[in-house]
Amino acid sequence: PPAWDRAARPPRSPLQPPGLPLAPCRSFSNNKIQVELDESSGVAMMKFKSPPVNSLSLEFLTEFSISLEKLENNRACRGVIITSALPKIFSSGLDITEMCGKSVEHYAEFWRAVQELWLRLYGSNMVTVAAVNGSSPAGGCLVALSCDYRIMAENPKFSIGLNEAQLGIVAPFWFKDTFVNVVGHRIAERSLQLGSLHPAPEAHKLGLVDELVPEEKLMEKAAAVMAQWLALPDHARQLTKTMMRKAVLDRLVAHREEDIKNFITFVSKESIQKSLRMYMEMLKKKK
Amino acid sequence: PPAWDRAARPPRSPLQPPGLPLAPCRSFSNNKIQVELDESSGVAMMKFKSPPVNSLSLEFLTEFSISLEKLENNRACRGVIITSALPKIFSSGLDITEMCGKSVEHYAEFWRAVQELWLRLYGSNMVTVAAVNGSSPAGGCLVALSCDYRIMAENPKFSIGLNEAQLGIVAPFWFKDTFVNVVGHRIAERSLQLGSLHPAPEAHKLGLVDELVPEEKLMEKAAAVMAQWLALPDHARQLTKTMMRKAVLDRLVAHREEDIKNFITFVSKESIQKSLRMYMEMLKKKK
Amino acid sequence: PPAWDRAARPPRSPLQPPGLPLAPCRSFSNNKIQVELDESSGVAMMKFKSPPVNSLSLEFLTEFSISLEKLENNRACRGVIITSALPKIFSSGLDITEMCGKSVEHYAEFWRAVQELWLRLYGSNMVTVAAVNGSSPAGGCLVALSCDYRIMAENPKFSIGLNEAQLGIVAPFWFKDTFVNVVGHRIAERSLQLGSLHPAPEAHKLGLVDELVPEEKLMEKAAAVMAQWLALPDHARQLTKTMMRKAVLDRLVAHREEDIKNFITFVSKESIQKSLRMYMEMLKKKK
Numbered sequence: 001p002p003a004w005d006r007a008a009r010p011p012r013s014p015l016q017p018p019g020l021p022l023a024p025c026r027s028f029s030n031n032k033i034q035v036e037l038d039e040s041s042g043v044a045m046m047k048f049k050s051p052p053v054n055s056l057s058l059e060f061l062t063e064f065s066i067s068l069e070k071l072e073n074n075r076a077c078r079g080v081i082i083t084s085a086l087p088k089i090f091s092s093g094l095d096i097t098e099m100c101g102k103s104v105e106h107y108a109e110f111w112r113a114v115q116e117l118w119l120r121l122y123g124s125n126m127v128t129v130a131a132v133n134g135s136s137p138a139g140g141c142l143v144a145l146s147c148d149y150r151i152m153a154e155n156p157k158f159s160i161g162l163n164e165a166q167l168g169i170v171a172p173f174w175f176k177d178t179f180v181n182v183v184g185h186r187i188a189e190r191s192l193q194l195g196s197l198h199p200a201p202e203a204h205k206l207g208l209v210d211e212l213v214p215e216e217k218l219m220e221k222a223a224a225v226m227a228q229w230l231a232l233p234d235h236a237r238q239l240t241k242t243m244m245r246k247a248v249l250d251r252l253v254a255h256r257e258e259d260i261k262n263f264i265t266f267v268s269k270e271s272i273q274k275s276l277r278m279y280m281e282m283l284k285k286k287k
Numbered sequence: 288p289p290a291w292d293r294a295a296r297p298p299r300s301p302l303q304p305p306g307l308p309l310a311p312c313r314s315f316s317n318n319k320i321q322v323e324l325d326e327s328s329g330v331a332m333m334k335f336k337s338p339p340v341n342s343l344s345l346e347f348l349t350e351f352s353i354s355l356e357k358l359e360n361n362r363a364c365r366g367v368i369i370t371s372a373l374p375k376i377f378s379s380g381l382d383i384t385e386m387c388g389k390s391v392e393h394y395a396e397f398w399r400a401v402q403e404l405w406l407r408l409y410g411s412n413m414v415t416v417a418a419v420n421g422s423s424p425a426g427g428c429l430v431a432l433s434c435d436y437r438i439m440a441e442n443p444k445f446s447i448g449l450n451e452a453q454l455g456i457v458a459p460f461w462f463k464d465t466f467v468n469v470v471g472h473r474i475a476e477r478s479l480q481l482g483s484l485h486p487a488p489e490a491h492k493l494g495l496v497d498e499l500v501p502e503e504k505l506m507e508k509a510a511a512v513m514a515q516w517l518a519l520p521d522h523a524r525q526l527t528k529t530m531m532r533k534a535v536l537d538r539l540v541a542h543r544e545e546d547i548k549n550f551i552t553f554v555s556k557e558s559i560q561k562s563l564r565m566y567m568e569m570l571k572k573k574k
Numbered sequence: 575p576p577a578w579d580r581a582a583r584p585p586r587s588p589l590q591p592p593g594l595p596l597a598p599c600r601s602f603s604n605n606k607i608q609v610e611l612d613e614s615s616g617v618a619m620m621k622f623k624s625p626p627v628n629s630l631s632l633e634f635l636t637e638f639s640i641s642l643e644k645l646e647n648n649r650a651c652r653g654v655i656i657t658s659a660l661p662k663i664f665s666s667g668l669d670i671t672e673m674c675g676k677s678v679e680h681y682a683e684f685w686r687a688v689q690e691l692w693l694r695l696y697g698s699n700m701v702t703v704a705a706v707n708g709s710s711p712a713g714g715c716l717v718a719l720s721c722d723y724r725i726m727a728e729n730p731k732f733s734i735g736l737n738e739a740q741l742g743i744v745a746p747f748w749f750k751d752t753f754v755n756v757v758g759h760r761i762a763e764r765s766l767q768l769g770s771l772h773p774a775p776e777a778h779k780l781g782l783v784d785e786l787v788p789e790e791k792l793m794e795k796a797a798a799v800m801a802q803w804l805a806l807p808d809h810a811r812q813l814t815k816t817m818m819r820k821a822v823l824d825r826l827v828a829h830r831e832e833d834i835k836n837f838i839t840f841v842s843k844e845s846i847q848k849s850l851r852m853y854m855e856m857l858k859k860k861k
Contacts, residue, residue, distance in 0.1 A: 148480065165810040176817055181472045185755045186781060189818040193722065193811050194803065207473060229481065233455040233562070237480050240452050243463055244476040275807070435767065468759045494760060516768065520742040520849070524767050527744050531763040 028070065032060045034085060035067050042078035043226055044071050044126075049085035053092035056139045058106075060095070061113040068120045078230055079127035081222045082147060084134055088158070093138030096283075099267050100276050111263040114139070115174075115256060122146040122178060123249050125238045127229040131222040133215060136160040137197055138171075144209070145178045148229065148241070151221050154212035156199045161208070165195030168275035170266070172259060177248040183207050315357070319347045321372060322354050329365035330513050331358050331413075336372035340379035343426045345393075347382070348400040355407045365517055366414035368509045369434060371421055375445070380425030386554050387563050398550040401426070402461075402543060409433040409465060410536050412525045414516040418509040420502060423447040424484055425458075431496070432465045435516065435528070438508050441499035443486045448495070452482030455562035456553070459546060464535040470494045602644070606634045608659060609641050616652035617800050618645050618700075623659035627666035630713045634669070635687040642694045652804055653701035655796045656721060658708055662732070667712030673841050674850050685837040688713070689748075689830060696720040696752060697823050699812045701803040705796040707789060710734040711771055712745075718783070719752045722803065722815070725795050728786035730773045735782070739769030742849035743840070746833060751822040757781050 027036040032050040037043075046067060048054040056064075071077045084090045098110045121128065121143065128147040135158045136144055144150050144160065152158065162179055164171045171179075171192060180188045187206050191198070203209045213221045229237070252259065266272060314323040319337040324330075333354060335341040343351075358364045371377045385397045408415065408430065415434040422445045423431055431437050431447065439445065449466055451458040458466075458479060467475045474493050478485070490496045500508045516524070539546065553559060601610040606628075611618040620641060622628040630638075645651045658664045672684045695702065695717065702721040709732045710718055718724050718734065726732065736753055738745045745753075745766060754762045761780050765772070777783045787795045803811070826833065840846060 149477070165806050165814050168807040168810045170810050170813040170817065173817060181476070183473070184471055184758055185818070186757070189755070189815075190723070190784075192814045192818065193806070195806060195810075210477075232452050232480065232482060235558075236452040236455045236457050236482075239457040240479045241476075243457065243460060244472070244479065271809075436764070468763070470760070471758055497764075519739050519767065519769060522845075523739040523742045523744050523769075527739055527766045528763075530744065530747060530750055531759070531766065 026076075028067075030063045030067070032057075032063045033067050035071070037071065037074065037077055039076040041227075042076060042230065043223070044077050044080040046071075046080050046082045047085040048083070048091055051086060053089045054084055054086060054140070055092045055095040056114070056117075056143075057095035058098055058110050058113055061110075061117050065113070065117050065120055068117075068124065072120070072125060077126060078234060079129065079226050080124075081129045081131055081219075081226060082143065083131035083219070083222070087134065089134040089140075090130075090132045090136040090158075090160075091140030091143055092135075093140045093142075096276050096280055100273060100280065104264055104268065107264045107267055108260050111260050112256075115252060115259065118142065118146060118174065118178075119249060119252065122245055123242075125234075125241075127226060127237070129222050129226050129229070131218050132158070132160065132209060133218055134158055135197075137163050138167075141208075142175050142178060145182050149211075149225055150209040151211045151213060151218060151225065152200045152203060152209040153215035153218050154200055154204075155215060156201055159197040159199050160203045161195075161197040162192055163195040163197050165193060166197075167195070167279050169272065172263070173255075174248065174252045174259075177251065181245075181248060313363075315354075317350045317354070319344075319350045320354050322358070324358065324361065324364055326363040328514075329363060329517065330510070331364050331367040333358075333367050333369045334372040335370070335378055338373060340376045341371055341373060341427070342379045342382040343401070343404075343430075344382035345385055345397050345400055348397075348404050352400070352404050352407055355404075355411065359407070359412060364413060365521060366416065366513050367411075368416045368418055368506075368513060369430065370418035370506070370509070374421065376421040376427075377417075377419045377423040377445075377447075378427030378430055379422075380427045380429075383563050383567055387560060387567065391551055391555065394551045394554055395547050398547050399543075402539060402546065405429065405433060405461065405465075406536060406539065409532055410529075412521075412528075414513060414524070416509050416513050416516070418505050419445070419447065419496060420505050421445055422484075424450050425454075428495075429462055429465060432469050436498075436512055437496040438498045438500060438505060438512065439487050439490065439496040440502035440505050441487055442502060443488055446484040446486050447490045448482070448484040449479055450482040450484050452480060453484075454482070454566050456559060459550070460542075461535065461539040461546075464538065468532075468535060600650075602641075604637045604641070606631075606637045607641050609645070611645065611648065611651055613650045615801075616650060616804065617797070618651050618654040620645075620654050620656045621659040622657070622665055625660060627663045628658055628660060628714070629666045629669040630688070630691075630717075631669035632672055632684050632687055635684075635691045639687070639691050639694055642691075642698065646694070646699060651700060652808060653703065653800050654698075655703045655705055655793075655800060656717065657705040657793070657796070661708065663708040663714075664704075664706045664710035664732075664734075665714030665717055666709075667714045667716075670850050670854055674847060674854065678838055678842065681838045681841055682834050685834050686830075689826060689833065692716065692720060692748065692752075693823060693826065696819055697816075699808075699815075701800060701811070703796050703800050703803070705792050706732070706734065706783065707792055708732055709771075711737050712741075715782075716749055716752060719756050723785075723799055724783040725785045725787060725792060725799065726774045726777060726783040727789035727792050728774055728778075729789060730775055733771040733773050734777045735769070735771040736766055737769040737771050739767060740771075741769070741853050743846060746837070747829075748822065748826040748833075751825065755819075755822060 026039060029035065034047045034049055036045045050060055071080055094114065130144040130147040130150045132144050132150060132152040141160050141162050162171050162175055176188065176192060183206055198206060198208060200212055204212045313326060316322065321334045321336055323332045337347055358367055381401065417431040417434040417437045419431050419437060419439040428447050428449050449458050449462055463475065463479060470493055485493060485495060487499055491499045600613060603609065606624040608621045608623055609618055624634055645654055668688065704718040704721040704724045706718050706724060706726040715734050715736050736745050736749055750762065750766060757780055772780060772782060774786055778786045
């Protein structure tokens with residue numbers, strides 16, 4: 001059984017009688033992400049394990065999308081808890097090395113993978129719970145925002161936000177749409193322009209995360225929340241989720257190629273390349 | 288004078304000199320709803336009186352729409368307070384018997400009546416105040432959400448919410464639009480997916496109702512709120528209300544026949560019929 | 575140096591080394607508005623000085639737009655703080671005398687000037703901070719709402735809001751859109767219908783202003799907030815701002831002539847002229 005399963009009784013499907021023995025877990029794993037599915041509860045645990053900071057490289061994004069697709073197609077899986085296997089960091093966001101000094105073809109492939117991941121996650125039929133057990137800037141924040149529910153470790157050293165503006169870049173419109181759907185227009189406008197990274201307590205106050213719990217209770221709480229969401233009939237819940245998210249999903253689908261072109265034009269600018277290189281230098285020095 | 292009039296001085300139109308004697312009330316009533324109009328104040332009191340739970344049957348919806356139309360066309364009427372004449376329940380929402388084992392023609396007629404009521408109430412030129420003096424699930428919640436202002440008895444045993452998902456069904460898009468306009472996208476997304484029924488204090492915290500008062504003060508408060516809204520010139524207030532609600536009203540008007548077809552297709556499914564029958568059995572056993 | 579500069583150290587651009595002597599300020603002024611640009615910080619101070627109440631007359635609006643245009647085109651200017659040089663009043667809003675007993679041509683010219691000001695201010699590339707040091711009804715509130723950040727003196731005698739409905743008139747759709755983007759749909763719906771003027775503490779609670787400070791700290795705080803916003807790279811911040819505001823700006827641009835026609839039709843009605851004349855009489859008696 002996975003670690004979180006020892007800490008807390010696994011949530012059971014309300015459709016399953018409580019007396020039955022637990023079915024065996026199915027797990028699969030790749031270089032970047034570890035997945036364990038508890039077929040008795042229908043809940044998968046997905047853990048990012050790409051040191052040092054779970055950055056969303058092309059490889060990571062591809063494996064993330066494949067993992068989600070596998071679970072989505074597995075009728076035994078009804079929900080997924082997303083967390084990090086690394087200490088202090090949930091995900092550092094898009095891997096900047098994928099945006100620096102690469103070919104136009106590479107930029108296109110990379111950006112398509114970012115879009116693909118978001119379309120799968122934001123539009124997932126499964127219940128998705130983010131157990132944010134570390135900092136989560138930029139693309140890491142997007143992953144959390146795309147889930148159905150966000151629980152964060154209440155450590156004020158952990159922060160979360162779409163801080164792209166701080167790097168001299170701009171979050172694309174669908175990052176913004178996802179953010180506005182969670183925190184509303186005004187908070188999004190201010191936070192995006194300032195490129196704010198909100199410490200956990202502030203993130204909770206703004207509604208960016210739904211709940212704070214002590215770090216050691218995070219997995220237990222995630223399992224309890226998952227059980228609450230799984231108590232609803234899947235079909236009605238899924239149709240309701242689609243109704244709420246369809247407009248924003250459709251907008252990217254309708255402008256996907258245009259959005260890729262915009263990304264390539266933007267990231268190919270010498271001024272942006274310079275900003276990104278400076279930022280990478282700064283990160284290296286920090287180590 | 289109606290009951291609420293004895294408890295509190297009726298609100299007077301600011302256009303009317305305070306010294307004049309009260310004009311006589313006009314009242315009309317049908318099987319389901321009792322209406323009393325105080326022509327001196329321009330305020331009508333509408334009370335649901337369809338035991339046991341004010342469920343929105345085809346007959347109830349039709350009488351509700353007719354009552355609203357009568358008041359709307361009466362130049363002496365400027366506002367309406369909507370409440371229940373039954374203890375503990377405001378309205379239990381759409382009558383499930385209308386959705387079970389009936390003909391396609393019946394489903395179409397029923398759904399058109401639901402749409403009609405909402406279009407009249409959400410788009411009313413009158414000031415509409417909901418005095419929620421009991422629980423108000425599903426369609427009952429929609430009635431409250433469609434008013435200009437919601438006051439609820441502060442009894443934590445009374446709950447309110449769009450709990451359709453709990454029954455295995457899905458609130459239509461215009462229920463959702465109305466809800467989002469009141470509580471914002473995030474709260475609506477979560478509450479609709481979980482099919483939450485929020486106890487009064489929680490409903491107030493989420494903004495689903497505007498105010499809580501002790502049950503015995505509910506009518507007095509509703510009259511005071513009505514007086515505050517009627518202090519504004521009708522014409523400017525009505526144009527402002529239309530500006531705020533037109534987009535959402537127009538969306539149903541534009542997709543009305545499609546929405547009826549969707550309802551029929553959905554409700555005709557054997558799986559949905561089964562869910563609804565199970566729910567009705569459960570309700571019967573509760574008695 | 576301007577007055578606010580003596581009270582607080584001017585915010586410095588993060589790109590400028592701190593040791594350098596301050597560059598000389600450039601100022602320009604007209605009948606209605608005084609502007610001082612501190613080229614060392616890149617921050618302009620714009621003060622309304624049109625007694626008795628900084629009402630937005632055609633002349634005021636024209637000078638306001640020209641001042642914004644000058645700053646926008648000045649590469650040394652990155653942000654502007656907008657405040658009043660008069661005690662107790664930020665701006666009383668649109669000048670009602672421009673709407674009373676004038677020609678259709680005058681109404682058209684006036685309304686175009688209102689649109690022009692809003693398009694420039696809401697769409698400004700500069701960081702815009704409103705230091706609201708007095709009451710700010712109607713059009714005055716719109717000016718504040720169009721800035722990036724609103725700080726208000728915490729005096730409960732100062733109030734702010736779109737109170738058009740109180741005068742029997744209706745805020746145009748782009749006033750409403752701007753308001754909804756700040757406070758959300760529900761608060762806007764209620765506040766606009768009631769024509770509410772919110773005392774500063776209530777305005778803060780509703781999110782209409784971002785922060786309250788004691789009046790004597792207002793300029794110091796505005797400078798500190800400006801420094802925080804200017805710490806971001808201009809280009810990324812500007813693109814982000816455009817992304818957030820473009821939909822609402824585009825809507826007026828697309829319907830500008832129609833909006834002018836609507837205004838003329840509305841304001842030309844005898845009933846509206848009467849309301850406005852009564853309101854002006856009331857204001858005169860107040861003096």
